[in-house]
Amino acid sequence: MANSIVALRAYRDGLHLIIKPHLSITEIEKAIQEEISRMNRPLNGASIQIDLKAPTLQEEEMAYLRSKLKETYNLTVREFMVASEEPAPPPIAAAPTTHIITQAVNPPDSRESEPSRIIPYTIRSGQTEDFPQGSLIIYGDVNSGAEVRAGGDIVVLGALRGNAHAGMNGRLSSVIIAMNLVPMQLQISNYLNRIPIGEKSRGYPEIARIGKEDVIIVERFVKF
Amino acid sequence: MGRVIVVTSGKGGVGKTTSTANLGTALALLGKTVVVVDADVGLRNLDIVMGLESRIVYTSMDVIDKQCELSKALVRDRRVDGLTLLAASQKNNKDDIQPAQMKAICDKLRSTHDFVLVDSPAGIERGFSNASAGADEAIVVTTPDVSAIRDADRIIGLLQHARIEPINLVLNRFSPELVGNGSMMDQADVMDILNIDLLGIVPEDTGVITSTNRGIPLVYEETSAGAQAYMRIARRLTGQQIPIPDLEQKGLFTSILNWFTRKS
Numbered sequence: 001m002a003n004s005i006v007a008l009r010a011y012r013d014g015l016h017l018i019i020k021p022h023l024s025i026t027e028i029e030k031a032i033q034e035e036i037s038r039m040n041r042p043l044n045g046a047s048i049q050i051d052l053k054a055p056t057l058q059e060e061e062m063a064y065l066r067s068k069l070k071e072t073y074n075l076t077v078r079e080f081m082v083a084s085e086e087p088a089p090p091p092i093a094a095a096p097t098t099h100i101i102t103q104a105v106n107p108p109d110s111r112e113s114e115p116s117r118i119i120p121y122t123i124r125s126g127q128t129e130d131f132p133q134g135s136l137i138i139y140g141d142v143n144s145g146a147e148v149r150a151g152g153d154i155v156v157l158g159a160l161r162g163n164a165h166a167g168m169n170g171r172l173s174s175v176i177i178a179m180n181l182v183p184m185q186l187q188i189s190n191y192l193n194r195i196p197i198g199e200k201s202r203g204y205p206e207i208a209r210i211g212k213e214d215v216i217i218v219e220r221f222v223k224f
Numbered sequence: 225m226g227r228v229i230v231v232t233s234g235k236g237g238v239g240k241t242t243s244t245a246n247l248g249t250a251l252a253l254l255g256k257t258v259v260v261v262d263a264d265v266g267l268r269n270l271d272i273v274m275g276l277e278s279r280i281v282y283t284s285m286d287v288i289d290k291q292c293e294l295s296k297a298l299v300r301d302r303r304v305d306g307l308t309l310l311a312a313s314q315k316n317n318k319d320d321i322q323p324a325q326m327k328a329i330c331d332k333l334r335s336t337h338d339f340v341l342v343d344s345p346a347g348i349e350r351g352f353s354n355a356s357a358g359a360d361e362a363i364v365v366t367t368p369d370v371s372a373i374r375d376a377d378r379i380i381g382l383l384q385h386a387r388i389e390p391i392n393l394v395l396n397r398f399s400p401e402l403v404g405n406g407s408m409m410d411q412a413d414v415m416d417i418l419n420i421d422l423l424g425i426v427p428e429d430t431g432v433i434t435s436t437n438r439g440i441p442l443v444y445e446e447t448s449a450g451a452q453a454y455m456r457i458a459r460r461l462t463g464q465q466i467p468i469p470d471l472e473q474k475g476l477f478t479s480i481l482n483w484f485t486r487k488s
């Protein structure tokens with residue numbers, strides 16, 4: 001689905017816009033427009049890093065892109081990273097989000113004192129599980145059309161295909177972990193993912209959390 | 225005591241009526257006494273698929289209204305011993321029947337038949353609760369597409385809630401070619417999501433349409449792939465251990481390859 005000229009990715013350190021080499025500035029502009037229009041909410045105010053796969057853009061073209069992104073999408077370019085010709089490591093995730101409401105106070109991390117609830121079955125389409133008091137642990141799948149919401153973390157020991165909302169009480173350190181993370185929609189506190197995370201499992205457990213730059217990042221879950 | 229099995233799906237048009245007619249006929253061909261019950265009040269068509277529409281005099285509504293005895297409302301299928309149909313009223317709608325009334329009918333039918341197969345209407349409303357009211361088991365029919373599967377998942381949740389068990393799956397309109405070229409979900413993907421027992425896979429078969437139009441269930445067409453699939457499912461329902469043949473001709477390697485080449 002992602003157009004092959006540019007790609008927006010969420011890394012640990014924030015949003016990156018990756019641009020393929022050997023393209024005209026018009027092609028790049030058009031591709032950026034397409035990539036951004038795929039999102040259902042604007043990336044207003046976010047700061048991004050531009051990764052160039054090879055040094056094929058002129059200084060003035062970079063300056064042009066910088067002002068164009070600011071003007072058109074209100075995106076601030078942190079910096080341009082120009083890679084040497086060899087390919088960069090694969091992205092950790094493809095799940096930028098937007099900051100919906102600014103969180104004024106950050107409640108203390110209460111993971112250890114929170115209660116948790118175990119759901120020992122699969123949650124199917126049309127079913128919901130809510131546990132605002134703490135974390136939810138699901139010994140099954142959360143299927144497409146199902147919804148789980150927790151005050152704290154959500155851990156799915158199966159496939160997460162539906163919607164999950166962790167940290168509904170505002171705990172920004174809340175995470176969503178699934179053996180198979182292929183959700184429709186993720187929300188942590190008031191951050192919502194906007195680029196689809198993908199419908200095919202990557203074959204290893206993953207963790208979603210709020211990273212820098214107001215984005216939900218998704219990465220391989222190794223240990224906490 | 226016979227078994228009451230509701231054939232249901234959530235999404236419409238996935239093959240509930242086709243499956244009810246064919247499994248009913250197949251079970252009768254295996255020597256069982258079977259009644260197929262149309263629970264699609266107001267939109268009945270099991271009678272057409274069975275080719276019995278011209279012989280219907282009474283419906284389940286007449287039985288409920290005490291216009292006739294239950295045994296008199298059963299239309300006998302003359303092509304095979306032990307198979308009858310209880311038709312739905314076409315004049316009424318689904319709210320004219322209460323779940324308790326359907327349950328009472330199913331309970332009576334169970335005492336005189338080995339199998340009572342109830343053809344459920346699509347949806348999760350009254351029609352579904354009526355159809356499942358008297359059932360102890362369910363067959364969920366789905367096609368291998370995401371919307372049918374999501375609706376099947378919804379129905380499975382409702383059936384589990386109603387403590388109807390076992391719930392078995394029939395995967396209908398399966399096309400090995402489409403799975404092979406990566407444009408249809410394969411069996412493993414479907415089973416991974418729905419996570420219930422697979423009763424059988426029915427291939428996409430143009431014979432279904434001609435048999436529907438002629439009112440002769442496909443299972444009489446012994447050489448067709450669809451007929452053989454329904455016969456195998458019927459045997460499994462009677463407790464025979466029949467392995468599910470691998471309809472996916474293309475190997476695993478091809479599907480993995482397809483998966484990678486399908487999108488960037």
Ligand SMILES: Nc1ncnc2c1ncn2[C@@H]1O[C@H](COP(=O)(O)OP(=O)(O)OP(=O)(O)O)[C@@H](O)[C@H]1O
Pocket residue numbers: 233235236237238239240241242243264344345346396397398426427428429430432433436450
């Ligand atoms: N295996 C198959 N191969 C080809 N066509 C099929 C197959 N199964 C069903 N069909 C066709 O799909 C259509 C719908 O089938 P059917 O009426 O059995 O579905 P249904 O689930 O009962 O629908 P409804 O929800 O309206 O009651 C029919 O035209 C039928 O001929």
Ligand SMILES: [Mg+2]
Pocket residue numbers: 240241242264269343344345
């Ligand atoms: Mg039908």
